[in-house]
Amino acid sequence: MxxxxxxxxxxxxxxxxxxxxxxxxxxxxxxxxxxxxxxxIYLQTEPSTxxxxxxxxxxxxxxxxxxxxxxxxxxxxxGEQVREPAGAESWESNDDGTVWTFKIRDNKWTDGKEVxxxxxAYGIRxxxxxxxxSPNSFFTADFIKxxxxxxxxxxxxDELGVKVVDDKTLEIxxxxxxxxxxxxxxxxxxxxxxxxxxxxxxxTYGSEADKYVSNxxxxxxxxxxxxxxxxxKNPDYWDAENVKLDKVKYSxxxxxxxxxxxxxxxxLDWCSTGTEEWADRxxxxxxxxxxxxxxxxxxxxxxxxNDKLFSNINIRKAFVLAVDREDMxxxxxxxxxxxxxxxxxxxxSTGELGDYRExxxxxxxxxxxxxxxxxxxxxxxxxxxxxxxxxxxTVKYSLSATTQWTRxxxxxxxxxxxxxxxxxxxxxxxxxxxxxxxxxxxxxxxGNMIWSTDYDDPMSMISLFTTANSGNIPTGWSNEKFDELIxxxxxxxxxxxxxxxxxxxxxxxxxEGCNICPLVNEMEHSFxxxxxxxxxxxxxxxSGLKYVYIEGR
Amino acid sequence: MAKFIVKxxxxxxxxxxxxxxxxxxxxxxxxxxxxxxxxxxxxxxTRANYYEKYGLDKSTPEQYVIFMKNLLSKGEMGESLxxxxxxxxxxxxxxxxxxxxxxxxxxxxGLVIGILLGIVAALHKNKWPDYxxxxxxxLGITVPVFVLASVLQYIFSVKLMVLPTTGWGSxxxxxxxxxxxxxxxxATYARYVKSNMLDVMGQDYILTAExxxxxxxxxxxxxxxxxxxxxxxxxxxxxxxxxxxxxFVVEKIFGIPGLGFYYINSINDRDYTMIxxxxxxxxxxxxxxxxxxxxxxxxxxPRIRVK
Numbered sequence: 001m002x003x004x005x006x007x008x009x010x011x012x013x014x015x016x017x018x019x020x021x022x023x024x025x026x027x028x029x030x031x032x033x034x035x036x037x038x039x040x041i042y043l044q045t046e047p048s049t050x051x052x053x054x055x056x057x058x059x060x061x062x063x064x065x066x067x068x069x070x071x072x073x074x075x076x077x078x079g080e081q082v083r084e085p086a087g088a089e090s091w092e093s094n095d096d097g098t099v100w101t102f103k104i105r106d107n108k109w110t111d112g113k114e115v116x117x118x119x120x121a122y123g124i125r126x127x128x129x130x131x132x133x134s135p136n137s138f139f140t141a142d143f144i145k146x147x148x149x150x151x152x153x154x155x156x157x158d159e160l161g162v163k164v165v166d167d168k169t170l171e172i173x174x175x176x177x178x179x180x181x182x183x184x185x186x187x188x189x190x191x192x193x194x195x196x197x198x199x200x201x202x203x204t205y206g207s208e209a210d211k212y213v214s215n216x217x218x219x220x221x222x223x224x225x226x227x228x229x230x231x232x233k234n235p236d237y238w239d240a241e242n243v244k245l246d247k248v249k250y251s252x253x254x255x256x257x258x259x260x261x262x263x264x265x266x267x268l269d270w271c272s273t274g275t276e277e278w279a280d281r282x283x284x285x286x287x288x289x290x291x292x293x294x295x296x297x298x299x300x301x302x303x304x305x306n307d308k309l310f311s312n313i314n315i316r317k318a319f320v321l322a323v324d325r326e327d328m329x330x331x332x333x334x335x336x337x338x339x340x341x342x343x344x345x346x347x348x349s350t351g352e353l354g355d356y357r358e359x360x361x362x363x364x365x366x367x368x369x370x371x372x373x374x375x376x377x378x379x380x381x382x383x384x385x386x387x388x389x390x391x392x393x394t395v396k397y398s399l400s401a402t403t404q405w406t407r408x409x410x411x412x413x414x415x416x417x418x419x420x421x422x423x424x425x426x427x428x429x430x431x432x433x434x435x436x437x438x439x440x441x442x443x444x445x446x447g448n449m450i451w452s453t454d455y456d457d458p459m460s461m462i463s464l465f466t467t468a469n470s471g472n473i474p475t476g477w478s479n480e481k482f483d484e485l486i487x488x489x490x491x492x493x494x495x496x497x498x499x500x501x502x503x504x505x506x507x508x509x510x511x512e513g514c515n516i517c518p519l520v521n522e523m524e525h526s527f528x529x530x531x532x533x534x535x536x537x538x539x540x541x542x543s544g545l546k547y548v549y550i551e552g553r
Numbered sequence: 554m555a556k557f558i559v560k561x562x563x564x565x566x567x568x569x570x571x572x573x574x575x576x577x578x579x580x581x582x583x584x585x586x587x588x589x590x591x592x593x594x595x596x597x598x599t600r601a602n603y604y605e606k607y608g609l610d611k612s613t614p615e616q617y618v619i620f621m622k623n624l625l626s627k628g629e630m631g632e633s634l635x636x637x638x639x640x641x642x643x644x645x646x647x648x649x650x651x652x653x654x655x656x657x658x659x660x661x662x663g664l665v666i667g668i669l670l671g672i673v674a675a676l677h678k679n680k681w682p683d684y685x686x687x688x689x690x691x692l693g694i695t696v697p698v699f700v701l702a703s704v705l706q707y708i709f710s711v712k713l714m715v716l717p718t719t720g721w722g723s724x725x726x727x728x729x730x731x732x733x734x735x736x737x738x739x740a741t742y743a744r745y746v747k748s749n750m751l752d753v754m755g756q757d758y759i760l761t762a763e764x765x766x767x768x769x770x771x772x773x774x775x776x777x778x779x780x781x782x783x784x785x786x787x788x789x790x791x792x793x794x795x796x797x798x799x800x801f802v803v804e805k806i807f808g809i810p811g812l813g814f815y816y817i818n819s820i821n822d823r824d825y826t827m828i829x830x831x832x833x834x835x836x837x838x839x840x841x842x843x844x845x846x847x848x849x850x851x852x853x854x855p856r857i858r859v860k
Contacts, residue, residue, distance in 0.1 A: 258808060
């Protein structure tokens with residue numbers, strides 16, 4: 001025994017001293033003889049459920065996107081995003097854009113049943129039914145006729161503006177014209193659900209692979225909890241001839257290093273990294289391609305405007321302007337994310353006009369030119385009667401994690417505010433659940449969060465600050481002019497005017513609110529082996545893996 | 554003996570009851586909302602329905618009574634708040650079975666190697682075999698498992714490409730986890746057995762045996778080993794119950810769908826039913842194994858026989 005152990009240690013030592021050999025050749029033994037149309041990727045966490053009504057995590061969303069057929073999909077054609085027919089083969093709206101009629105395509109569920117308009121209607125209704133307890137109701141509650149009333153239990157589900165005209169025709173009536181309504185048709189809130197199957201399994205619907213039916217390009221072959229989700233091509237899918245992949249394996253790997261090791265050894269075909277160190281390492285692989293995309297997610301600070309200090313707009317502005325975003329992106333994020341001088345992130349588009357940020361100036365860049373952080377601070381202090389010594393001010397900065405990274409980050413912020421404004425920052429580290437409770441109940445001064453968009457329209461980000469939605473980022477700020485602009489934008493059918501309204505709203509948000517302090521706009525840095533073709537390049541696309549194929553593995 | 558067992562079982566139940574009660578009230582007293590994992594705030598009506606469904610709208614003592622009723626009458630611990638539709642008891646059974654494979658094998662291997670190394674070290678005290686064993690033991694105790702795991706993964710999966718990095722289902726998946734998990738056990742037992750043996754070898758009865766002319770081999774076999782092993786059984790209690798509860802770190806690195814994940818994440822998620830479920834499971838295992846060990850002790854060692 002002793003000998004064997006010594007031998008093992010020697011082997012380990014030898015292996016350590018070996019210099020790079022091979023690398024990326026891949027472990028093909030497990031999949032040989034099946035053709036090359038298989039794709040191995042990963043999920044960072046176990047999906048909560050495959051029930052589109054109950055789940056709202058990104059991990060189950062990835063599985064749903066590939067196994068379910070939404071009414072439409074946002075696909076990429078020649079680098080451009082196109083909304084293409086999916087579960088609906090065509091759609092039209094009445095003249096004022098309040099009634100939308102979808103023609104449901106001939107398609108089959110994995111158990112052989114025909115897909116009907118009723119399946120889509122059931123999914124939409126249940127999402128808004130308060131008895132079903134869906135976290136996804138915010139998508140559609142304000143848009144579909146009587147949606148808000150139904151969610152709040154003031155109207156019955158039958159009164160919802162969703163009507164099944166016949167087996168293949170679905171009619172959705174909106175509260176008012178909603179220019180970006182089509183962007184909601186591929187969210188979870190509009191996914192089809194089979195009533196008979198959902199009711200047959202009750203609470204357990206979607207908790208196992210065999211307690212779930214789907215109608216998309218792939219079907220779930222097996223789901224080993226906390227280990228892997230295997231998908232296979234769905235031969236009964238209406239567009240099966242355009243689906244190239246035969247097998248997709250999602251390994252569930254929560255450990256970052258394990259993910260990178262798996263990609264490095266070829267057991268994964270794709271991976272994304274937020275660390276420069278690994279990105280540099282994968283850059284050296286000549287058989288792998290790097291894709292950098294901005295993602296519609298913001299990292300930001302937010303202020304409690306009910307707090308004495310932050311009730312003053314000049315103080316808030318001072319804190320917003322004092323941040324050296326270039327330096328933060330470099331020092332803290334090693335340029336893996338980009339400095340953000342805006343609230344509506346890059347990667348969000350407005351219908352045919354394309355990327356919103358390309359059409360509109362960055363509000364903070366303008367403000368930085370006109371005003372000075374230190375002056376604003378002193379002005380605000382004077383208004384509050386706090387004297388003129390910034391070092392007398394101490395601000396409690398609440399963070400939503402307790403990791404080493406968060407601690408380093410906190411110290412950086414502490415040091416920077418001391419340097420630029422001369423104020424003291426007291427760090428307050430919390431677990432996410434505690435953080436949420438604290439901020440929701442207003443027991444904080446300044447907090448830090450990440451928010452990513454829910455659907456592809458500036459509305460999904462900017463509407464978070466209307467009085468009605470103020471619970472999500474609880475700053476306590478409310479502004480009538482802002483609310484009006486958002487309400488107007490929500491009904492404006494002309495794209496150009498709408499972009500202008502968003503622009504005005506964003507200006508009001510920063511000039512009169514400044515209750516948030518954008519820091520960085522997130523980016524995704526992903527790597528895939530060269531044999532993986534036709535991956536979506538844009539984060540907001542919803543065609544999933546439908547058009548992905550493998551060539552020359 | 555029967556009286557002893559009955560008494561111990563009664564103690565065991567009381568201990569469990571205290572653990573369950575304390576955990577139940579403690580977990581409800583920590584701030585945080587089980588719905589916090591949903592980034593968006595739920596509409597009031599939906600939230601109220603959700604709370605009602607899981608009985609979270611009732612006061613903590615009321616919830617406690619309902620929970621105990623279900624546990625004692627039906628053996629049910631309820632549905633996970635984080636993973637809709639999954640019964641906590643099913644999760645416990647399925648995942649502890651997974652954890653038990655690498656955990657059990659690692660314990661057996663670790664025990665065998667650790668004890669052998671300990672004996673070797675004791676018999677060659679202050680000679681080179683002793684130094685090597687103690688070097689390994691110090692490594693095993695000081696090198697954190699996540700470092701060892703990552704290094705092994707890098708060597709065998711990335712460089713040599715002979716073993717998969719993560720996954721579950723093939724014997725190849727358990728090799729590295731077993732090595733990592735057994736390393737600590739080897740280190741612990743090697744040191745423990747060595748010091749126990751040296752302790753016993755210094756006792757008067759060993760001198761007596763040697764004076765009687767018993768061969769060295771027989772002294773070791775009949776007197777030293779038996780007495781040196783007994784204290785090791787105390788260590789076993791924690792390790793045997795640890796087999797089923799799994800290791801969070803090792804399971805995470807190798808992607809093993811064991812129970813370790815739920816111990817940490819249920820608390821972070823405030824998944825109340827899962828927290829109490831995993832706690833009951835760990836506590837029950839621990840007191841049960843302890844009972845077995847105590848009985849074994851009293852059978853083997855007349856010095857601690859119970860009245």
